[in-house]
Amino acid sequence: MEDPTRPTWPFLGTEAPAFAITPGQLRGTRFRAIFRGVFVDARVPDTVVTRARAALLLAPEGAVVSHWTAARLWGGRVPDNDFVHVSFMRRVRWRVRGIKPHCFTHRLDVLRRHGLPVTSPGQTFCHLARFLGLVDLVALGDSLVRKSRITTEELVAYAEDWPGQCRAEALDAARLVRAGVDSSPETALRLLLMLAGLPEPTVDVRIRRADGSVRFRIELAFEEVLVAIEYDGRWHADPEQRVRDAARRDELTRSQGWTFVVVTSDELYGDPEELLVRVWDELRAAGMAVPPRPSDAWRAHFRVQRVAA
Incomplete structure:
Protein backbone atom coordinates (compact mmCIF):
# COMPACT_ATOMS: atom_id res chain seq x y z
CA MET A 1 0.00 0.00 0.00
CA GLU A 2 1.32 3.44 -0.95
CA ASP A 3 2.26 5.75 1.90
CA PRO A 4 0.55 9.12 1.20
CA THR A 5 3.00 10.90 3.49
CA ARG A 6 6.03 9.59 1.63
CA PRO A 7 7.12 12.12 -1.05
CA THR A 8 7.48 10.81 -4.59
CA TRP A 9 9.59 13.78 -5.73
CA PRO A 10 13.07 14.96 -4.69
CA PHE A 11 13.26 16.80 -1.38
CA LEU A 12 15.93 18.44 0.75
CA GLY A 13 17.17 16.54 3.75
CA THR A 14 16.20 19.54 5.85
CA GLU A 15 12.58 19.00 4.78
CA ALA A 16 12.52 15.39 6.01
CA PRO A 17 10.91 16.21 9.41
CA ALA A 18 7.93 17.74 7.59
CA PHE A 19 7.30 14.32 6.06
CA ALA A 20 7.90 12.51 9.37
CA ILE A 21 11.08 10.99 7.94
CA THR A 22 13.82 10.35 10.47
CA PRO A 23 17.59 10.66 9.86
CA GLY A 24 17.84 6.89 10.24
CA GLN A 25 15.28 6.35 7.49
CA LEU A 26 17.20 8.69 5.20
CA ARG A 27 20.29 6.54 5.72
CA GLY A 28 18.35 3.33 5.09
CA THR A 29 17.04 1.69 1.95
CA ARG A 30 13.72 3.55 1.71
CA PHE A 31 15.39 6.62 0.23
CA ARG A 32 18.42 7.36 -1.91
CA ALA A 33 20.57 10.46 -2.16
CA ILE A 34 20.64 12.12 -5.59
CA PHE A 35 23.06 14.84 -4.55
CA ARG A 36 24.43 15.65 -1.16
CA GLY A 37 21.49 16.85 0.89
CA VAL A 38 18.82 15.90 -1.68
CA PHE A 39 16.86 12.64 -1.41
CA VAL A 40 14.11 10.78 -3.19
CA ASP A 41 11.98 7.72 -2.55
CA ALA A 42 14.06 4.73 -3.67
CA ARG A 43 11.17 3.51 -5.80
CA VAL A 44 11.27 6.61 -8.00
CA PRO A 45 13.20 5.91 -11.25
CA ASP A 46 16.51 7.68 -11.73
CA THR A 47 15.47 9.81 -14.71
CA VAL A 48 16.77 13.06 -16.15
CA VAL A 49 13.61 14.77 -14.89
CA THR A 50 14.21 13.55 -11.34
CA ARG A 51 17.86 14.62 -11.37
CA ALA A 52 17.10 18.01 -12.89
CA ARG A 53 14.41 18.66 -10.29
CA ALA A 54 16.84 17.68 -7.54
CA ALA A 55 19.56 20.00 -8.89
CA LEU A 56 17.20 22.97 -8.92
CA LEU A 57 16.41 22.40 -5.24
CA LEU A 58 20.06 23.13 -4.44
CA ALA A 59 20.78 25.78 -7.05
CA PRO A 60 20.87 29.51 -6.35
CA GLU A 61 17.94 31.63 -7.52
CA GLY A 62 17.56 31.98 -11.27
CA ALA A 63 18.93 28.57 -12.27
CA VAL A 64 17.74 27.17 -15.61
CA VAL A 65 18.31 23.60 -16.80
CA SER A 66 20.58 23.71 -19.86
CA HIS A 67 23.08 22.00 -22.17
CA TRP A 68 23.07 18.15 -22.18
CA THR A 69 20.35 17.99 -19.52
CA ALA A 70 18.05 20.33 -21.41
CA ALA A 71 18.67 18.41 -24.63
CA ARG A 72 17.52 15.19 -22.99
CA LEU A 73 14.50 16.86 -21.46
CA TRP A 74 13.48 17.95 -24.96
CA GLY A 75 13.95 14.39 -26.21
CA GLY A 76 17.15 15.18 -28.07
CA ARG A 77 19.97 12.70 -28.69
CA VAL A 78 23.32 13.73 -27.19
CA PRO A 79 26.40 11.82 -26.02
CA ASP A 80 26.46 10.72 -22.39
CA ASN A 81 27.45 13.30 -19.81
CA ASP A 82 27.81 12.74 -16.07
CA PHE A 83 26.49 16.12 -14.89
CA VAL A 84 23.19 17.88 -14.50
CA HIS A 85 23.75 21.22 -16.23
CA VAL A 86 22.19 24.48 -15.06
CA SER A 87 22.75 28.03 -16.31
CA PHE A 88 22.51 31.53 -14.87
CA MET A 89 22.30 35.04 -16.30
CA ARG A 90 24.81 36.22 -13.72
CA ARG A 91 28.05 35.12 -12.16
CA VAL A 92 27.61 32.59 -9.37
CA ARG A 93 30.13 30.94 -7.08
CA TRP A 94 28.47 27.62 -6.36
CA ARG A 95 29.71 24.07 -6.66
CA VAL A 96 27.95 20.79 -5.95
CA ARG A 97 29.32 17.43 -6.98
CA GLY A 98 27.37 16.13 -9.96
CA ILE A 99 26.02 19.53 -11.02
CA LYS A 100 27.73 21.76 -13.59
CA PRO A 101 26.87 25.49 -13.51
CA HIS A 102 27.28 27.80 -16.53
CA CYS A 103 27.19 31.59 -16.36
CA PHE A 104 26.21 33.83 -19.27
CA THR A 105 25.87 37.51 -20.02
CA HIS A 106 23.35 36.88 -22.81
CA ARG A 107 19.66 36.36 -22.09
CA LEU A 108 18.54 32.82 -21.42
CA ASP A 109 15.64 31.75 -23.61
CA VAL A 110 13.58 29.90 -21.01
CA LEU A 111 10.61 27.60 -21.54
CA ARG A 112 8.91 25.10 -19.23
CA ARG A 113 9.39 21.37 -19.68
CA HIS A 114 8.04 18.85 -17.16
CA GLY A 115 7.32 21.87 -14.97
CA LEU A 116 11.00 22.91 -14.96
CA PRO A 117 12.68 26.03 -16.38
CA VAL A 118 14.69 24.81 -19.39
CA THR A 119 16.59 26.56 -22.17
CA SER A 120 14.66 26.45 -25.44
CA PRO A 121 15.50 23.82 -28.06
CA GLY A 122 17.20 26.43 -30.24
CA GLN A 123 19.32 27.84 -27.43
CA THR A 124 20.17 24.38 -26.15
CA PHE A 125 21.45 23.49 -29.62
CA CYS A 126 23.55 26.67 -29.84
CA HIS A 127 24.95 26.25 -26.31
CA LEU A 128 26.13 22.75 -27.21
CA ALA A 129 27.87 23.97 -30.38
CA ARG A 130 30.78 24.85 -28.10
CA PHE A 131 31.12 21.28 -26.86
CA LEU A 132 29.88 18.83 -29.49
CA GLY A 133 31.51 17.93 -32.78
CA LEU A 134 29.70 18.45 -36.06
CA VAL A 135 28.24 14.93 -36.29
CA ASP A 136 26.87 14.89 -32.73
CA LEU A 137 25.49 18.42 -33.07
CA VAL A 138 23.67 17.63 -36.30
CA ALA A 139 22.34 14.44 -34.70
CA LEU A 140 20.95 16.55 -31.87
CA GLY A 141 19.29 18.89 -34.35
CA ASP A 142 17.86 15.98 -36.34
CA SER A 143 16.37 14.50 -33.17
CA LEU A 144 14.86 17.80 -31.99
CA VAL A 145 13.23 18.26 -35.38
CA ARG A 146 11.95 14.67 -35.34
CA LYS A 147 10.37 15.32 -31.93
CA SER A 148 8.73 18.48 -33.36
CA ARG A 149 10.50 20.67 -30.81
CA ILE A 150 11.70 22.98 -33.58
CA THR A 151 11.69 23.05 -37.39
CA THR A 152 14.76 23.05 -39.61
CA GLU A 153 13.97 26.61 -40.70
CA GLU A 154 13.57 27.81 -37.11
CA LEU A 155 16.84 26.19 -36.08
CA VAL A 156 18.79 27.87 -38.89
CA ALA A 157 17.20 31.22 -38.05
CA TYR A 158 18.07 30.78 -34.36
CA ALA A 159 21.69 29.98 -35.19
CA GLU A 160 21.91 32.94 -37.55
CA ASP A 161 20.86 35.28 -34.73
CA TRP A 162 22.92 33.55 -32.04
CA PRO A 163 24.97 36.13 -30.06
CA GLY A 164 26.99 33.62 -28.06
CA GLN A 165 30.12 31.59 -28.65
CA CYS A 166 30.54 29.25 -31.62
CA ARG A 167 27.91 30.89 -33.81
CA ALA A 168 29.67 29.66 -36.97
CA GLU A 169 29.72 26.06 -35.72
CA ALA A 170 26.06 26.24 -34.71
CA LEU A 171 25.07 27.67 -38.08
CA ASP A 172 27.10 25.12 -40.07
CA ALA A 173 25.44 22.28 -38.16
CA ALA A 174 21.94 23.79 -38.30
CA ARG A 175 22.15 24.00 -42.08
CA LEU A 176 22.79 20.24 -42.19
CA VAL A 177 19.82 19.28 -40.00
CA ARG A 178 17.04 17.45 -41.81
CA ALA A 179 13.51 16.31 -41.05
CA GLY A 180 12.58 12.63 -41.05
CA VAL A 181 15.83 11.23 -39.61
CA ASP A 182 15.26 8.15 -37.43
CA SER A 183 18.54 7.82 -35.52
Missing part, protein backbone atom coordinates in the same frame (compact mmCIF):
# COMPACT_ATOMS: atom_id res chain seq x y z
CA SER A 184 21.96 9.25 -34.73
CA PRO A 185 23.73 6.55 -36.81
CA GLU A 186 21.58 7.57 -39.77
CA THR A 187 22.76 11.16 -39.25
CA ALA A 188 26.37 10.00 -39.08
CA LEU A 189 26.00 7.91 -42.24
CA ARG A 190 24.50 10.82 -44.18
CA LEU A 191 27.26 13.19 -43.07
CA LEU A 192 30.00 10.65 -43.84
CA LEU A 193 28.81 10.43 -47.44
CA MET A 194 28.49 14.20 -47.82
CA LEU A 195 31.84 14.99 -46.20
CA ALA A 196 33.47 12.49 -48.53
CA GLY A 197 32.25 14.49 -51.52
CA LEU A 198 29.07 12.74 -52.57
CA PRO A 199 25.86 14.63 -53.30
CA GLU A 200 23.47 14.69 -50.35
CA PRO A 201 21.25 11.60 -50.27
CA THR A 202 17.53 12.13 -49.85
CA VAL A 203 16.25 11.40 -46.33
CA ASP A 204 13.13 9.35 -45.64
CA VAL A 205 12.09 8.37 -49.16
CA ARG A 206 8.49 7.16 -49.33
CA ILE A 207 7.44 4.49 -51.82
CA ARG A 208 3.69 4.86 -52.30
CA ARG A 209 0.85 2.69 -53.51
CA ALA A 210 -1.46 3.77 -56.32
CA ASP A 211 -3.84 5.35 -53.78
CA GLY A 212 -1.04 7.50 -52.33
CA SER A 213 -0.55 5.60 -49.10
CA VAL A 214 2.99 4.76 -48.00
CA ARG A 215 4.03 1.17 -48.67
CA PHE A 216 7.76 1.35 -47.94
CA ARG A 217 10.25 3.82 -46.46
CA ILE A 218 13.94 4.11 -47.35
CA GLU A 219 16.24 5.86 -44.88
CA LEU A 220 18.70 7.38 -47.36
CA ALA A 221 18.57 7.20 -51.13
CA PHE A 222 20.18 8.42 -54.30
CA GLU A 223 16.89 8.38 -56.15
CA GLU A 224 18.27 9.23 -59.58
CA VAL A 225 20.15 5.92 -59.71
CA LEU A 226 17.87 3.91 -57.38
CA VAL A 227 20.57 3.20 -54.79
CA ALA A 228 19.41 2.99 -51.16
CA ILE A 229 21.77 3.30 -48.18
CA GLU A 230 20.40 1.84 -44.96
CA TYR A 231 21.83 1.43 -41.48
CA ASP A 232 21.01 -1.82 -39.69
CA GLY A 233 21.26 -1.21 -35.96
CA ARG A 234 20.71 -3.59 -33.09
CA TRP A 235 16.95 -3.81 -33.48
CA HIS A 236 17.42 -5.07 -37.04
CA ALA A 237 19.09 -8.16 -35.56
CA ASP A 238 15.69 -9.32 -34.31
CA PRO A 239 14.78 -12.35 -36.48
CA GLU A 240 11.30 -11.05 -37.35
CA GLN A 241 12.66 -7.62 -38.23
CA ARG A 242 15.35 -9.19 -40.40
CA VAL A 243 12.70 -11.11 -42.32
CA ARG A 244 10.65 -7.93 -42.85
CA ASP A 245 13.74 -5.98 -43.96
CA ALA A 246 14.75 -8.71 -46.42
CA ALA A 247 11.23 -8.94 -47.85
CA ARG A 248 10.97 -5.17 -48.31
CA ARG A 249 14.36 -4.91 -49.99
CA ASP A 250 13.69 -7.91 -52.21
CA GLU A 251 10.36 -6.46 -53.32
CA LEU A 252 11.86 -3.07 -54.17
CA THR A 253 14.77 -4.70 -55.98
CA ARG A 254 12.53 -6.94 -58.11
CA SER A 255 9.68 -4.51 -58.80
CA GLN A 256 11.50 -1.20 -59.15
CA GLY A 257 15.18 -1.98 -59.63
CA TRP A 258 16.51 -0.58 -56.34
CA THR A 259 19.96 -1.56 -55.10
CA PHE A 260 20.53 -1.63 -51.33
CA VAL A 261 23.78 -0.93 -49.53
CA VAL A 262 23.23 -2.16 -45.96
CA VAL A 263 25.58 -0.63 -43.39
CA THR A 264 26.43 -2.08 -39.97
CA SER A 265 27.72 -0.37 -36.84
CA ASP A 266 31.12 -2.00 -37.27
CA GLU A 267 31.47 -0.45 -40.72
CA LEU A 268 30.21 3.02 -39.85
CA TYR A 269 32.14 3.44 -36.62
CA GLY A 270 35.00 0.99 -37.16
CA ASP A 271 35.89 1.10 -40.85
CA PRO A 272 34.30 4.14 -42.54
CA GLU A 273 37.04 4.22 -45.17
CA GLU A 274 36.16 0.76 -46.50
CA LEU A 275 32.47 1.64 -46.29
CA LEU A 276 33.01 4.71 -48.48
CA VAL A 277 34.82 2.60 -51.07
CA ARG A 278 31.87 0.19 -51.15
CA VAL A 279 29.30 2.97 -51.58
CA TRP A 280 31.48 4.71 -54.17
CA ASP A 281 31.77 1.54 -56.23
CA GLU A 282 28.02 0.87 -56.03
CA LEU A 283 27.12 4.38 -57.16
CA ARG A 284 29.62 4.30 -60.01
CA ALA A 285 28.24 0.94 -61.14
CA ALA A 286 24.72 2.39 -61.07
CA GLY A 287 25.83 5.14 -63.45
CA MET A 288 26.12 8.05 -61.04
CA ALA A 289 28.83 10.62 -61.72
CA VAL A 290 31.10 10.63 -58.66
CA PRO A 291 34.54 12.19 -58.08
CA PRO A 292 37.56 9.99 -58.83
CA ARG A 293 38.11 9.38 -55.12
CA PRO A 294 36.47 10.37 -51.84
CA SER A 295 37.47 13.65 -50.23
CA ASP A 296 39.41 13.35 -46.96
CA ALA A 297 37.21 15.93 -45.20
CA TRP A 298 35.34 13.15 -43.39
CA ARG A 299 38.49 12.16 -41.47
CA ALA A 300 38.19 15.18 -39.16
CA HIS A 301 34.87 13.80 -37.86
CA PHE A 302 35.22 10.00 -38.00
CA ARG A 303 37.89 7.71 -36.62
CA VAL A 304 39.14 4.58 -38.34
CA GLN A 305 39.26 2.06 -35.49
CA ARG A 306 39.74 -1.17 -37.37
CA VAL A 307 43.37 -2.10 -38.05
CA ALA A 308 44.13 -3.88 -41.30
CA ALA A 309 45.62 -7.35 -40.96
Whole structure:
Protein backbone atom coordinates (compact mmCIF):
# COMPACT_ATOMS: atom_id res chain seq x y z
CA MET A 1 0.00 0.00 0.00
CA GLU A 2 1.32 3.44 -0.95
CA ASP A 3 2.26 5.75 1.90
CA PRO A 4 0.55 9.12 1.20
CA THR A 5 3.00 10.90 3.49
CA ARG A 6 6.03 9.59 1.63
CA PRO A 7 7.12 12.12 -1.05
CA THR A 8 7.48 10.81 -4.59
CA TRP A 9 9.59 13.78 -5.73
CA PRO A 10 13.07 14.96 -4.69
CA PHE A 11 13.26 16.80 -1.38
CA LEU A 12 15.93 18.44 0.75
CA GLY A 13 17.17 16.54 3.75
CA THR A 14 16.20 19.54 5.85
CA GLU A 15 12.58 19.00 4.78
CA ALA A 16 12.52 15.39 6.01
CA PRO A 17 10.91 16.21 9.41
CA ALA A 18 7.93 17.74 7.59
CA PHE A 19 7.30 14.32 6.06
CA ALA A 20 7.90 12.51 9.37
CA ILE A 21 11.08 10.99 7.94
CA THR A 22 13.82 10.35 10.47
CA PRO A 23 17.59 10.66 9.86
CA GLY A 24 17.84 6.89 10.24
CA GLN A 25 15.28 6.35 7.49
CA LEU A 26 17.20 8.69 5.20
CA ARG A 27 20.29 6.54 5.72
CA GLY A 28 18.35 3.33 5.09
CA THR A 29 17.04 1.69 1.95
CA ARG A 30 13.72 3.55 1.71
CA PHE A 31 15.39 6.62 0.23
CA ARG A 32 18.42 7.36 -1.91
CA ALA A 33 20.57 10.46 -2.16
CA ILE A 34 20.64 12.12 -5.59
CA PHE A 35 23.06 14.84 -4.55
CA ARG A 36 24.43 15.65 -1.16
CA GLY A 37 21.49 16.85 0.89
CA VAL A 38 18.82 15.90 -1.68
CA PHE A 39 16.86 12.64 -1.41
CA VAL A 40 14.11 10.78 -3.19
CA ASP A 41 11.98 7.72 -2.55
CA ALA A 42 14.06 4.73 -3.67
CA ARG A 43 11.17 3.51 -5.80
CA VAL A 44 11.27 6.61 -8.00
CA PRO A 45 13.20 5.91 -11.25
CA ASP A 46 16.51 7.68 -11.73
CA THR A 47 15.47 9.81 -14.71
CA VAL A 48 16.77 13.06 -16.15
CA VAL A 49 13.61 14.77 -14.89
CA THR A 50 14.21 13.55 -11.34
CA ARG A 51 17.86 14.62 -11.37
CA ALA A 52 17.10 18.01 -12.89
CA ARG A 53 14.41 18.66 -10.29
CA ALA A 54 16.84 17.68 -7.54
CA ALA A 55 19.56 20.00 -8.89
CA LEU A 56 17.20 22.97 -8.92
CA LEU A 57 16.41 22.40 -5.24
CA LEU A 58 20.06 23.13 -4.44
CA ALA A 59 20.78 25.78 -7.05
CA PRO A 60 20.87 29.51 -6.35
CA GLU A 61 17.94 31.63 -7.52
CA GLY A 62 17.56 31.98 -11.27
CA ALA A 63 18.93 28.57 -12.27
CA VAL A 64 17.74 27.17 -15.61
CA VAL A 65 18.31 23.60 -16.80
CA SER A 66 20.58 23.71 -19.86
CA HIS A 67 23.08 22.00 -22.17
CA TRP A 68 23.07 18.15 -22.18
CA THR A 69 20.35 17.99 -19.52
CA ALA A 70 18.05 20.33 -21.41
CA ALA A 71 18.67 18.41 -24.63
CA ARG A 72 17.52 15.19 -22.99
CA LEU A 73 14.50 16.86 -21.46
CA TRP A 74 13.48 17.95 -24.96
CA GLY A 75 13.95 14.39 -26.21
CA GLY A 76 17.15 15.18 -28.07
CA ARG A 77 19.97 12.70 -28.69
CA VAL A 78 23.32 13.73 -27.19
CA PRO A 79 26.40 11.82 -26.02
CA ASP A 80 26.46 10.72 -22.39
CA ASN A 81 27.45 13.30 -19.81
CA ASP A 82 27.81 12.74 -16.07
CA PHE A 83 26.49 16.12 -14.89
CA VAL A 84 23.19 17.88 -14.50
CA HIS A 85 23.75 21.22 -16.23
CA VAL A 86 22.19 24.48 -15.06
CA SER A 87 22.75 28.03 -16.31
CA PHE A 88 22.51 31.53 -14.87
CA MET A 89 22.30 35.04 -16.30
CA ARG A 90 24.81 36.22 -13.72
CA ARG A 91 28.05 35.12 -12.16
CA VAL A 92 27.61 32.59 -9.37
CA ARG A 93 30.13 30.94 -7.08
CA TRP A 94 28.47 27.62 -6.36
CA ARG A 95 29.71 24.07 -6.66
CA VAL A 96 27.95 20.79 -5.95
CA ARG A 97 29.32 17.43 -6.98
CA GLY A 98 27.37 16.13 -9.96
CA ILE A 99 26.02 19.53 -11.02
CA LYS A 100 27.73 21.76 -13.59
CA PRO A 101 26.87 25.49 -13.51
CA HIS A 102 27.28 27.80 -16.53
CA CYS A 103 27.19 31.59 -16.36
CA PHE A 104 26.21 33.83 -19.27
CA THR A 105 25.87 37.51 -20.02
CA HIS A 106 23.35 36.88 -22.81
CA ARG A 107 19.66 36.36 -22.09
CA LEU A 108 18.54 32.82 -21.42
CA ASP A 109 15.64 31.75 -23.61
CA VAL A 110 13.58 29.90 -21.01
CA LEU A 111 10.61 27.60 -21.54
CA ARG A 112 8.91 25.10 -19.23
CA ARG A 113 9.39 21.37 -19.68
CA HIS A 114 8.04 18.85 -17.16
CA GLY A 115 7.32 21.87 -14.97
CA LEU A 116 11.00 22.91 -14.96
CA PRO A 117 12.68 26.03 -16.38
CA VAL A 118 14.69 24.81 -19.39
CA THR A 119 16.59 26.56 -22.17
CA SER A 120 14.66 26.45 -25.44
CA PRO A 121 15.50 23.82 -28.06
CA GLY A 122 17.20 26.43 -30.24
CA GLN A 123 19.32 27.84 -27.43
CA THR A 124 20.17 24.38 -26.15
CA PHE A 125 21.45 23.49 -29.62
CA CYS A 126 23.55 26.67 -29.84
CA HIS A 127 24.95 26.25 -26.31
CA LEU A 128 26.13 22.75 -27.21
CA ALA A 129 27.87 23.97 -30.38
CA ARG A 130 30.78 24.85 -28.10
CA PHE A 131 31.12 21.28 -26.86
CA LEU A 132 29.88 18.83 -29.49
CA GLY A 133 31.51 17.93 -32.78
CA LEU A 134 29.70 18.45 -36.06
CA VAL A 135 28.24 14.93 -36.29
CA ASP A 136 26.87 14.89 -32.73
CA LEU A 137 25.49 18.42 -33.07
CA VAL A 138 23.67 17.63 -36.30
CA ALA A 139 22.34 14.44 -34.70
CA LEU A 140 20.95 16.55 -31.87
CA GLY A 141 19.29 18.89 -34.35
CA ASP A 142 17.86 15.98 -36.34
CA SER A 143 16.37 14.50 -33.17
CA LEU A 144 14.86 17.80 -31.99
CA VAL A 145 13.23 18.26 -35.38
CA ARG A 146 11.95 14.67 -35.34
CA LYS A 147 10.37 15.32 -31.93
CA SER A 148 8.73 18.48 -33.36
CA ARG A 149 10.50 20.67 -30.81
CA ILE A 150 11.70 22.98 -33.58
CA THR A 151 11.69 23.05 -37.39
CA THR A 152 14.76 23.05 -39.61
CA GLU A 153 13.97 26.61 -40.70
CA GLU A 154 13.57 27.81 -37.11
CA LEU A 155 16.84 26.19 -36.08
CA VAL A 156 18.79 27.87 -38.89
CA ALA A 157 17.20 31.22 -38.05
CA TYR A 158 18.07 30.78 -34.36
CA ALA A 159 21.69 29.98 -35.19
CA GLU A 160 21.91 32.94 -37.55
CA ASP A 161 20.86 35.28 -34.73
CA TRP A 162 22.92 33.55 -32.04
CA PRO A 163 24.97 36.13 -30.06
CA GLY A 164 26.99 33.62 -28.06
CA GLN A 165 30.12 31.59 -28.65
CA CYS A 166 30.54 29.25 -31.62
CA ARG A 167 27.91 30.89 -33.81
CA ALA A 168 29.67 29.66 -36.97
CA GLU A 169 29.72 26.06 -35.72
CA ALA A 170 26.06 26.24 -34.71
CA LEU A 171 25.07 27.67 -38.08
CA ASP A 172 27.10 25.12 -40.07
CA ALA A 173 25.44 22.28 -38.16
CA ALA A 174 21.94 23.79 -38.30
CA ARG A 175 22.15 24.00 -42.08
CA LEU A 176 22.79 20.24 -42.19
CA VAL A 177 19.82 19.28 -40.00
CA ARG A 178 17.04 17.45 -41.81
CA ALA A 179 13.51 16.31 -41.05
CA GLY A 180 12.58 12.63 -41.05
CA VAL A 181 15.83 11.23 -39.61
CA ASP A 182 15.26 8.15 -37.43
CA SER A 183 18.54 7.82 -35.52
CA SER A 184 21.96 9.25 -34.73
CA PRO A 185 23.73 6.55 -36.81
CA GLU A 186 21.58 7.57 -39.77
CA THR A 187 22.76 11.16 -39.25
CA ALA A 188 26.37 10.00 -39.08
CA LEU A 189 26.00 7.91 -42.24
CA ARG A 190 24.50 10.82 -44.18
CA LEU A 191 27.26 13.19 -43.07
CA LEU A 192 30.00 10.65 -43.84
CA LEU A 193 28.81 10.43 -47.44
CA MET A 194 28.49 14.20 -47.82
CA LEU A 195 31.84 14.99 -46.20
CA ALA A 196 33.47 12.49 -48.53
CA GLY A 197 32.25 14.49 -51.52
CA LEU A 198 29.07 12.74 -52.57
CA PRO A 199 25.86 14.63 -53.30
CA GLU A 200 23.47 14.69 -50.35
CA PRO A 201 21.25 11.60 -50.27
CA THR A 202 17.53 12.13 -49.85
CA VAL A 203 16.25 11.40 -46.33
CA ASP A 204 13.13 9.35 -45.64
CA VAL A 205 12.09 8.37 -49.16
CA ARG A 206 8.49 7.16 -49.33
CA ILE A 207 7.44 4.49 -51.82
CA ARG A 208 3.69 4.86 -52.30
CA ARG A 209 0.85 2.69 -53.51
CA ALA A 210 -1.46 3.77 -56.32
CA ASP A 211 -3.84 5.35 -53.78
CA GLY A 212 -1.04 7.50 -52.33
CA SER A 213 -0.55 5.60 -49.10
CA VAL A 214 2.99 4.76 -48.00
CA ARG A 215 4.03 1.17 -48.67
CA PHE A 216 7.76 1.35 -47.94
CA ARG A 217 10.25 3.82 -46.46
CA ILE A 218 13.94 4.11 -47.35
CA GLU A 219 16.24 5.86 -44.88
CA LEU A 220 18.70 7.38 -47.36
CA ALA A 221 18.57 7.20 -51.13
CA PHE A 222 20.18 8.42 -54.30
CA GLU A 223 16.89 8.38 -56.15
CA GLU A 224 18.27 9.23 -59.58
CA VAL A 225 20.15 5.92 -59.71
CA LEU A 226 17.87 3.91 -57.38
CA VAL A 227 20.57 3.20 -54.79
CA ALA A 228 19.41 2.99 -51.16
CA ILE A 229 21.77 3.30 -48.18
CA GLU A 230 20.40 1.84 -44.96
CA TYR A 231 21.83 1.43 -41.48
CA ASP A 232 21.01 -1.82 -39.69
CA GLY A 233 21.26 -1.21 -35.96
CA ARG A 234 20.71 -3.59 -33.09
CA TRP A 235 16.95 -3.81 -33.48
CA HIS A 236 17.42 -5.07 -37.04
CA ALA A 237 19.09 -8.16 -35.56
CA ASP A 238 15.69 -9.32 -34.31
CA PRO A 239 14.78 -12.35 -36.48
CA GLU A 240 11.30 -11.05 -37.35
CA GLN A 241 12.66 -7.62 -38.23
CA ARG A 242 15.35 -9.19 -40.40
CA VAL A 243 12.70 -11.11 -42.32
CA ARG A 244 10.65 -7.93 -42.85
CA ASP A 245 13.74 -5.98 -43.96
CA ALA A 246 14.75 -8.71 -46.42
CA ALA A 247 11.23 -8.94 -47.85
CA ARG A 248 10.97 -5.17 -48.31
CA ARG A 249 14.36 -4.91 -49.99
CA ASP A 250 13.69 -7.91 -52.21
CA GLU A 251 10.36 -6.46 -53.32
CA LEU A 252 11.86 -3.07 -54.17
CA THR A 253 14.77 -4.70 -55.98
CA ARG A 254 12.53 -6.94 -58.11
CA SER A 255 9.68 -4.51 -58.80
CA GLN A 256 11.50 -1.20 -59.15
CA GLY A 257 15.18 -1.98 -59.63
CA TRP A 258 16.51 -0.58 -56.34
CA THR A 259 19.96 -1.56 -55.10
CA PHE A 260 20.53 -1.63 -51.33
CA VAL A 261 23.78 -0.93 -49.53
CA VAL A 262 23.23 -2.16 -45.96
CA VAL A 263 25.58 -0.63 -43.39
CA THR A 264 26.43 -2.08 -39.97
CA SER A 265 27.72 -0.37 -36.84
CA ASP A 266 31.12 -2.00 -37.27
CA GLU A 267 31.47 -0.45 -40.72
CA LEU A 268 30.21 3.02 -39.85
CA TYR A 269 32.14 3.44 -36.62
CA GLY A 270 35.00 0.99 -37.16
CA ASP A 271 35.89 1.10 -40.85
CA PRO A 272 34.30 4.14 -42.54
CA GLU A 273 37.04 4.22 -45.17
CA GLU A 274 36.16 0.76 -46.50
CA LEU A 275 32.47 1.64 -46.29
CA LEU A 276 33.01 4.71 -48.48
CA VAL A 277 34.82 2.60 -51.07
CA ARG A 278 31.87 0.19 -51.15
CA VAL A 279 29.30 2.97 -51.58
CA TRP A 280 31.48 4.71 -54.17
CA ASP A 281 31.77 1.54 -56.23
CA GLU A 282 28.02 0.87 -56.03
CA LEU A 283 27.12 4.38 -57.16
CA ARG A 284 29.62 4.30 -60.01
CA ALA A 285 28.24 0.94 -61.14
CA ALA A 286 24.72 2.39 -61.07
CA GLY A 287 25.83 5.14 -63.45
CA MET A 288 26.12 8.05 -61.04
CA ALA A 289 28.83 10.62 -61.72
CA VAL A 290 31.10 10.63 -58.66
CA PRO A 291 34.54 12.19 -58.08
CA PRO A 292 37.56 9.99 -58.83
CA ARG A 293 38.11 9.38 -55.12
CA PRO A 294 36.47 10.37 -51.84
CA SER A 295 37.47 13.65 -50.23
CA ASP A 296 39.41 13.35 -46.96
CA ALA A 297 37.21 15.93 -45.20
CA TRP A 298 35.34 13.15 -43.39
CA ARG A 299 38.49 12.16 -41.47
CA ALA A 300 38.19 15.18 -39.16
CA HIS A 301 34.87 13.80 -37.86
CA PHE A 302 35.22 10.00 -38.00
CA ARG A 303 37.89 7.71 -36.62
CA VAL A 304 39.14 4.58 -38.34
CA GLN A 305 39.26 2.06 -35.49
CA ARG A 306 39.74 -1.17 -37.37
CA VAL A 307 43.37 -2.10 -38.05
CA ALA A 308 44.13 -3.88 -41.30
CA ALA A 309 45.62 -7.35 -40.96
